Amino acid sequence: MNGNYRSRNSEKKDVKETWVPKTELGRKVMNGEIKTMDEIFDKGFVIREPEIVDYLVPDIRDEVIQIGGNPGKGGSIRRTPIRFTNRMHKSGRRRSIHALVAVGNGNGILGIGYATSKDVPSTIANAVKKAKINVIPIRRGCGSWECQCMSHHSIPFKTEAKCGSVHVTLMPAPKGIGLCVAKEAKTIMSLAGITDAWGKSRGQTKTRLNFVKAIYGALKKLNMVRVSEDAKKSTGMIEGSVNVKAVDKVEAVEKVNVEDKVKTVDKAKAEEKAKTVDKAKAEEKVETVDKAKTEEKVETVDKAKTEEKVETVDKAKTEEKVETVDKAKAEEKAKAEDKVKS
Numbered sequence: 001m002n003g004n005y006r007s008r009n010s011e012k013k014d015v016k017e018t019w020v021p022k023t024e025l026g027r028k029v030m031n032g033e034i035k036t037m038d039e040i041f042d043k044g045f046v047i048r049e050p051e052i053v054d055y056l057v058p059d060i061r062d063e064v065i066q067i068g069g070n071p072g073k074g075g076s077i078r079r080t081p082i083r084f085t086n087r088m089h090k091s092g093r094r095r096s097i098h099a100l101v102a103v104g105n106g107n108g109i110l111g112i113g114y115a116t117s118k119d120v121p122s123t124i125a126n127a128v129k130k131a132k133i134n135v136i137p138i139r140r141g142c143g144s145w146e147c148q149c150m151s152h153h154s155i156p157f158k159t160e161a162k163c164g165s166v167h168v169t170l171m172p173a174p175k176g177i178g179l180c181v182a183k184e185a186k187t188i189m190s191l192a193g194i195t196d197a198w199g200k201s202r203g204q205t206k207t208r209l210n211f212v213k214a215i216y217g218a219l220k221k222l223n224m225v226r227v228s229e230d231a232k233k234s235t236g237m238i239e240g241s242v243n244v245k246a247v248d249k250v251e252a253v254e255k256v257n258v259e260d261k262v263k264t265v266d267k268a269k270a271e272e273k274a275k276t277v278d279k280a281k282a283e284e285k286v287e288t289v290d291k292a293k294t295e296e297k298v299e300t301v302d303k304a305k306t307e308e309k310v311e312t313v314d315k316a317k318t319e320e321k322v323e324t325v326d327k328a329k330a331e332e333k334a335k336a337e338d339k340v341k342s
Helices: 003-011 024-031 037-043 050-056 120-133 183-192 208-224 229-235 244-341
Strands: 061-065 068-071 077-080 083-089 092-104 109-117 159-163 166-172 197-202
Touching: 024 050, 037 050, 050 120, 061 120, 061 183, 068 083, 092 120, 092 183, 092 208, 109 120, 109 183, 109 208, 159 208, 166 208, 183 208, 197 208
Parallel strands: none
Antiparallel strands: 061 092, 068 077, 083 092, 092 109, 159 166, 166 197
């Protein structure tokens, strides 16, 4: 894109000082009754003054889409931001200048405008005004099964649209993939605040006007789908602009909650592990004590049996010895009696 068009974003006048509202909605915005674009979208107001967008979205910027082209070397086309058309008249050729402009704040607000005039500055100015009048909120989220991070870096689900012969399909992509689409689609999606997406197209995509309108239509169709609360929660879907500070605060709170949850789980696991170890030690100790008692009991029983056996043997020996002595005495006595008789 030409740097002259880009410099217009830094030369904007202060709308609050120069704007005189002409519509009821403009007066409400000027009086502070309506403070955000989300209120306009939610209540269904029709924007008829581009200054309303400048007033509520001061960081909005515009980009001129390259829809024109001049013959280049080798039959190629050298893209230009402006398209020129000529028609024959009685008085000669009459030239018309066409321009397509996209506006957005990079945070969920997007609009496109197409204008025709006889000179370049007025054509681009009219296209910018129309683009600001046509702004819409863009649904963002993370509908990729590969990511599931529930942040708003991509689109929440697949969408497609058609303009002329051009058919465009946009699909959610995981974080870090980037915008895998054509240059014009990158411009549109960057202004909408989408950083990761896959896209495919078919038809006469060289007709950049229809191509850009198809992309805009696909993003607009995201708002026409009824989504359940569970799907919104699982994809982290948001619509329109988001307060970055509030989002960062929520993410910080969620991060702290996750860390606390992880700490709680780790603590519970450690306690469970300690209980298991203590239980195992107690069981091992009981088994050791039982084993020691059993061995001691066995030793006592063996000792008692041994002592009993020794006593029995000693008793038997003593009795045997006494019997032998008594028998010897009896025989000796009998011999003495026989000797006396004889």
